[in-house]
Amino acid sequence: MLLRKGSKVRWLKSIVREILGLFVDDESFAAAILVWVAVAGLGLPRFASAAHWTGPLLFTGLALILIESVVRFARRRTK
Amino acid sequence: MVAGLGHLASARVSTTLLAAFFASLVECVEALTVVLAVGSVRGWRSALAGAATALGVLAAIVAVLGRALTRIPLQGLARIPFHMVQLVLGAMILLFGMRWLRKAILRSAGLVPLHDEQIAFAKEQELVRKKAAPTNEASARDLLQWDKFAFSATFNITMLEGTEVVFIVIAFGASGAGLLLPASLGAVAALLVVAALGFTLHRPLARIPENTLKFLVGVLLTAFGTFWVGEGVGLAWPIPAPANPDFAILFLTAAYLGVALCLVPICRMQARVVAEGK
Numbered sequence: 001m002l003l004r005k006g007s008k009v010r011w012l013k014s015i016v017r018e019i020l021g022l023f024v025d026d027e028s029f030a031a032a033i034l035v036w037v038a039v040a041g042l043g044l045p046r047f048a049s050a051a052h053w054t055g056p057l058l059f060t061g062l063a064l065i066l067i068e069s070v071v072r073f074a075r076r077r078t079k
Numbered sequence: 080m081v082a083g084l085g086h087l088a089s090a091r092v093s094t095t096l097l098a099a100f101f102a103s104l105v106e107c108v109e110a111l112t113v114v115l116a117v118g119s120v121r122g123w124r125s126a127l128a129g130a131a132t133a134l135g136v137l138a139a140i141v142a143v144l145g146r147a148l149t150r151i152p153l154q155g156l157a158r159i160p161f162h163m164v165q166l167v168l169g170a171m172i173l174l175f176g177m178r179w180l181r182k183a184i185l186r187s188a189g190l191v192p193l194h195d196e197q198i199a200f201a202k203e204q205e206l207v208r209k210k211a212a213p214t215n216e217a218s219a220r221d222l223l224q225w226d227k228f229a230f231s232a233t234f235n236i237t238m239l240e241g242t243e244v245v246f247i248v249i250a251f252g253a254s255g256a257g258l259l260l261p262a263s264l265g266a267v268a269a270l271l272v273v274a275a276l277g278f279t280l281h282r283p284l285a286r287i288p289e290n291t292l293k294f295l296v297g298v299l300l301t302a303f304g305t306f307w308v309g310e311g312v313g314l315a316w317p318i319p320a321p322a323n324p325d326f327a328i329l330f331l332t333a334a335y336l337g338v339a340l341c342l343v344p345i346c347r348m349q350a351r352v353v354a355e356g357k
């Protein structure tokens with residue numbers, strides 16, 4: 001299929017936007033998840049004395065991010 | 080002992096199959112709505128050809144990705160360490176699953192409107208009519224020629240929803256040896272069920288409880304993603320030594336489900352408090 005340069009760029013942009021949309025609805029929510037995954041990955045393995053609880057700590061952080069994002073949305077939506 | 084392990088394995092296979100089936104069902108229903116809307120306005124030949132072409136492309140992607148994923152842990156020659164694959168895939172599954180779960184919670188709390196297939200169908204039909212309203216001459220020509228608009232519209236929606244299905248299959252299928260096949264079978268079964276219902280009824284499947292399914296699948300994907308990320312960065316779970324660490328997925332699922340179910344009434348209450356304070 002022959003596409004002009006402008007429409008090619010638009011087509012590629014729309015594909016990238018659709019793919020990003022699979023993972024990101026709310027930018028700050030997605031960023032918080034990635035930051036916590038990075039912090040957990042770099043910091044938690046150092047807690048050798050409580051190694052078995054590093055996994056649940058990862059969960060706790062993610063659950064808190066979910067709670068904060070949902071509650072923030074509820075407040076903002078009804079203001 | 081062996082019988083016990085056999086039970087565990089068959090339980091994992093059936094859980095994977097069912098999870099992939101229900102998750103894929105939601106996506107297939109959404110794609111069907113658009114295919115029906117485009118087909119009913121612009122004609123079926125090009126609309127169905129667009130959807131079928133996208134399905135072929137997606138099948139090729141799954142075959143290539145699936146083969147690569149099942150080989151990485153087995154081949155010592157693989158250049159990418161398996162924990163990196165776990166971490167990257169886990170982070171992607173986590174973003175995908177938490178996005179679904181967040182939206183499902185907000186929909187259950189009434190803060191975001193529920194997705195209605197009948198309304199989506201009517202809107203899509205209207206959009207197709209407006210964007211490419213054919214004249215009588217054009218409609219006669221369209222019957223004989225390929226309709227590029229219908230083809231690209233159904234190709235795009237099938238690719239988009241199908242890509243989500245591919246992620247779901249990878250998320251559930253790559254979490255253990257031999258699980259990619261049941262996950263793929265679950266997705267194919269969902270596609271066949273939705274296609275058969277769409278072919279028979281010729282209208283959108285509005286009675287499928289999409290948000291409930293998205294809620295549950297969001298919980299499962301988030302649990303799987305958390306486990307994978309944890310494994311990828313070398314975290315440990317408080318599971319006693321003889322038991323399989325995969326049991327952590329069960330606890331994560333229960334914990335996320337509990338958090339999500341508690342969040343629905345909290346959000347409703349929060350919204351009410353803010354509204355009353357106005």
